Amino acid sequence: MSHEPPAFDLVIRHGRLLTMSAADATFDDGFLGVRDGRIAAVGKDSEQPAYTAAREIDATGCAVLPGMINAHSHLAMAQFRGIADDVTLEEFVSRLTTEEAKVLTRDAVRRGVASASAESILAGTTAALDMYWFDEETAAAAAPYGLRIVTGPTFAGFANPDPRSFAETLRDAEVRLAAHPPGATAAPVLMPHSTYALTRHQLQEVAALARRYACRVHVHASESPKEVADVRQAHGASPIQVLEQTGLLGPGTVVAHAVVLDDADIETLAATGTSVAHCPWSNLKLACGVAPVGELLAAGVTVALGTDSAASSNGLDLWSAVKLAATLHKGVSGDPRLITARQAVELATVHGAKALGLDGEIGTLETGKRATLQVVDLTRPHFAGCQDVWSALTYSARPSDVRDVVVDGVERVRAGALVSPQ
Ligand SMILES: [Zn+2]
Known part of the structure; x- marks a missing residue:
C-alpha cells in the first residue's frame, strides 16, 4: 500500500493561529491545510508531516482567526x-x-x-x-x-x-x-x-x-x-x-x-x-x-x-x-x-x-469546518509593544489590518485588496 503525502489546495503557515475552538487551541507558528473548501489539518507548522500544496499563504507576523x-x-x-x-x-x-x-x-x-x-x-x-x-x-x-x-x-x-x-x-x-x-x-x-x-x-x-x-x-x-x-x-x-x-x-x-x-x-x-x-x-x-x-x-x-x-x-x-x-x-x-x-x-x-445556526460550519477553525478565515497583519506600527494577541485584536486593530480573507477555501482578499469578484 502506498502512502502518498497529503495534498492541500491551500495552506496558511507561520501565523499566530487562533482556532477559537472550545479547547482553546492556539498555535504560535501555526499550520492550516485546506482541501475542497474545508479545513483538513490544523496544528503547529513544525509538526506537519510532508505534504503538497497548490497554494501557500505566509502569515508570518499575522493572526489567523475565523472570519x-x-x-x-x-x-x-x-x-x-x-x-x-x-x-x-x-x-x-x-x-x-x-x-x-x-x-x-x-x-x-x-x-x-x-x-x-x-x-x-x-x-x-x-x-x-x-x-x-x-x-x-x-x-x-x-x-x-x-x-x-x-x-x-x-x-x-x-x-x-x-x-x-x-x-x-x-x-x-x-x-x-x-x-x-x-x-x-x-x-x-x-x-x-x-x-x-x-x-x-x-x-x-x-x-x-x-x-x-x-x-x-x-x-x-x-x-x-x-x-x-x-x-x-x-x-x-x-x-x-x-x-x-x-x-x-x-x-x-x-x-x-x-x-x-x-x-x-x-x-x-x-x-x-x-x-x-x-x-x-x-x-x-x-x-x-x-x-x-x-x-x-x-x-x-x-x-x-x-x-x-x-x-x-x-x-x-x-x-x-x-x-x-x-x-x-x-x-x-x-x-x-x-x-x-x-x-x-x-x-x-x-x-x-x-x-445564525451555522456553528457546525463556521465560527471556529477546526478540522471539517469550512475554511473561512482572515489573516490580520500585526506588524504595523499601531501594534508595537503589544504582547497579547487578544488585546491587539480588540483594542488596537483596525479594519484595514485585515490582509487576507479566505471563504470556503477561496481567497477573496489578498494583500488588503479584493481578489476580482468571481
Ligand atoms: Zn436594524
Whole structure:
C-alpha cells in the first residue's frame, strides 16, 4: 500500500493561529491545510508531516482567526450612509423611509449590497444575517464577493418598497420554505420587522409558519425606551414578552438590539434560548442606550455582534463593534473585568456562528469546518509593544489590518485588496 503525502489546495503557515475552538487551541507558528473548501489539518507548522500544496499563504507576523459574522445588517442601505446623522430614532426612520420610497428598486438593492459586500469582506466579515426588502437580490449581489448571506422575507405593516400585502408575503415565504428540507441552513429566515410594525395576529402567523418549517427568525426588539413604551401601550407587554407570547422566541431566533430590557425579559431570552445581536455603534449614535450585555451573558444568552445599517452606524466593519463591546460595558457598569478582549472576539465569531445556526460550519477553525478565515497583519506600527494577541485584536486593530480573507477555501482578499469578484 502506498502512502502518498497529503495534498492541500491551500495552506496558511507561520501565523499566530487562533482556532477559537472550545479547547482553546492556539498555535504560535501555526499550520492550516485546506482541501475542497474545508479545513483538513490544523496544528503547529513544525509538526506537519510532508505534504503538497497548490497554494501557500505566509502569515508570518499575522493572526489567523475565523472570519467575523455580522449578526444584524441591512447591507443595501449602504447607499443611505450619512443621510440621517445626529437625529432621533424617529426622525432617522422618517428620513429613511422617505428616501426608500423615492429610490428603492431591485437594482438599487443590488448596487447597495455589492458595495456593502466589498466593504464587509475587506474588513474580514465573511457572513451576515441581513434584513431588507427584495432579499432575493441580496444573496445574489453578495455572492461574487464571497460574503455568505443569511436572509429571508421581511414582514412589516408600515409603508415600504415591497408592493406585496402581508398575506402575499406569507404565502410566497411558504413556497420558498417548502423548497428546502425542514431546518436546512440554506432555507430563508423569516423576518417580522418588529412588534410595533405588526399586529399580534400577524406575529402569530409568522411564528406558525416558522414552526411548520423549523426555520429561523430574525426580529428587531427593545431598541429604544420609546419603542418599549409604545409597544406596552399597543400590546400590553414589552416587545420581548410580546414575541414570547406570539411564539416567536426560541433557539432559532435572533433578536436585534435588546437595549431596553427588564429582568423578566432577560430571563425570557435565556429560558427560550433566543440569541441577541448587539449593535453598540447604532445604539449609541441613535441615543437609544446601552444593551445589558454583561447581564445577558451572565444569564447564558448567546450575544453576537451586528453593525445594523450603514445609515445608523456609518461603517460595516465589526472591528469597531468588538472594540465597543469590550469598552462600553466597562464604562457603564464600573467593572473593567466585564467583557474581556478575548470574549469580544468570541462574540464576533463563535457566538455569531451559534446565533445564525451555522456553528457546525463556521465560527471556529477546526478540522471539517469550512475554511473561512482572515489573516490580520500585526506588524504595523499601531501594534508595537503589544504582547497579547487578544488585546491587539480588540483594542488596537483596525479594519484595514485585515490582509487576507479566505471563504470556503477561496481567497477573496489578498494583500488588503479584493481578489476580482468571481
Ligand atoms: Zn436594524
